[in-house]
Amino acid sequence: MANVNDLMSMQMTNLWCLPENYQMKYYFYHFLSWPQLLWVAEDHNGKIVGYVLAKMEEDTTKEPPHGHITSLSVLRTHRKRGIATALMKRSQLEMETVFGAHYVSLHVRRSNRAAFRLYSQTLRYEINGVEKGYYADGEDAYDMRCTFAAGREEHKVDDDKAKVKRDKEEKEEEVKEEDESQSMDHEDTAKQITQDMKQVQVS
Numbered sequence: 001m002a003n004v005n006d007l008m009s010m011q012m013t014n015l016w017c018l019p020e021n022y023q024m025k026y027y028f029y030h031f032l033s034w035p036q037l038l039w040v041a042e043d044h045n046g047k048i049v050g051y052v053l054a055k056m057e058e059d060t061t062k063e064p065p066h067g068h069i070t071s072l073s074v075l076r077t078h079r080k081r082g083i084a085t086a087l088m089k090r091s092q093l094e095m096e097t098v099f100g101a102h103y104v105s106l107h108v109r110r111s112n113r114a115a116f117r118l119y120s121q122t123l124r125y126e127i128n129g130v131e132k133g134y135y136a137d138g139e140d141a142y143d144m145r146c147t148f149a150a151g152r153e154e155h156k157v158d159d160d161k162a163k164v165k166r167d168k169e170e171k172e173e174e175v176k177e178e179d180e181s182q183s184m185d186h187e188d189t190a191k192q193i194t195q196d197m198k199q200v201q202v203s
Contacts, residue, residue: 002038002051007031009048010040017073020135022053030055030070036094037067041074041083050074052087056099064150067095069106072115085122096148103148107134107141119144 002010007027015021030053031038037054053071057063069091074083095101105128108115119125125144134141 001036002031002040004031006038006040006048006051010038010051010053013048013051013073013075014053014071017075018071019137020071022071027053034099036098037091039087039090041078041087043078049078050083050087052091054091054095054104056095056101057105064102065100067092067099067101067104069104072106084118088123092146092148096150100150101148102150103145105143105145107131107143109135110140110142116142119146 007024011022011024011027034055037052037056039052040048041050043049051071051073052069054067054069057066057068069088072084072088074087092104095104106119106125108119110116110130120127123146125146127142128145129143131141131143133139
């Protein structure tokens, strides 16, 4: 877990690796609000070579609790070693176990194929949508999400409720059709009796 002394190195790693940069107060804001979600990777000399900066969504009135990956970066000299995956998984674990998150979201440039493969193939994120002109240079972003156990259970409950509702509606429709059929049979029987009575009277 990152500590307050790591924030400067996290910012430097960000400046070296990414075009999306943040002022130091933004790092402090994350650290003071969600310290469990900030993680760093160090080399054998204690130098920070990667970090993940994450948070919980602050507006909890519209959706169930969920996290968001603000920034993930690993120095080029230490990539393809599973560092980014380990950082992401640890932050996601804290989101789920500490904060009860149902899912985590992030944004990634449409042109960043390496990051997209990491998120979609290794970490099992799915595209939730495309945000046009999301980045400062006008590039679009994929809005991606990874659902946790609580979110999957919620979806299962919703699916079960929907199935029960569909089954109920189908049953009601069957009963309605049966009632209509019986009503028609009764009408036909009544007509036949009336006709028979008329024939008897004529005879």
